[in-house]
Amino acid sequence: MSAAIEARDLGFSVEGTTLLSGVDLDLHHGELLAVVGPNGAGKSTLLGLLAGDLRPTTGTVRYAGRDAHAFAAAELARQRAVLLQEHRLSFPFTVIDVVRMGRAPWRGRPEESDDDWAVGEALDAADVRHLAVRRFPTLSGGEKARTSFARSRAQATPVLLLDEPTAALDIRHQEQVLDQARRTAADGTAVLAVLHDLSLAAAYADRVLLLGQGRVHGLGAPGDVLRADTLTALYQYPVDVFRHDRTGELVVLPDRSAATAFAPTEALR
Known part of the structure; x- marks a missing residue:
């Protein structure tokens, strides 16, 4: 698969606060990449940088070798489509x-x-x-x-960037939208989706990018990235990861039975 977007040493700061730093990422044609992580991890910031809507403080974003900010607005709109979290007219x-x-x-x-x-x-x-x-x-x-x-x-467009596309949807339409995103990728589009539901990310993504505190904590196949120990530490809440008995799909759930005995500061040390 060829790279539709190349991001190198990508970082973004606002008023002295670093929201994202040191991100290296290739988004390929024909894949669905899920970006996951806790609130404030830098997911929407990353999407804005990849879309060319934000100018990075450090690093570069390139579309087929060309800097994203070298495109005129109309030309960039023919390179990528962006679905934002808020839907207002x-x-x-x-x-x-x-x-x-x-x-x-x-x-x-x-x-x-x-x-x-x-x-x-x-x-x-x-x-x-x-x-x-x-x-x-x-x-x-x-x-x-x-x-x-x-x-x-x-x-x-050759690239489709989706920021929390399932956030307001019922279970049927969550599955339908991600199935369509998956089909779009299979047709050759490079698709990136910011998701909060880790089980949905595991089910539909070819690769998962795990962000936390503005840094990359994992990038790879869902089974390699969505690990109980890593997620527990990053989300500061006990997480259980297992395979569904019937389908074999990866399932990620909060471990509520362990929540009362869990000390977030201990998990992060």
């Missing part, structure tokens, strides 16, 4: 209008002829076709999240 656009916004980078180009197909496919992939004429502000949180996912998918 100031005007009452319909769902189909919001999804069509994802096609804006291709206006006036040959790819514009694919607009109708891309929008229709994205509506179906996100299960929002039945909401097509609804006004975006009238939707539930989960419906807004799925509409925003459809917009980013309709953009049809």
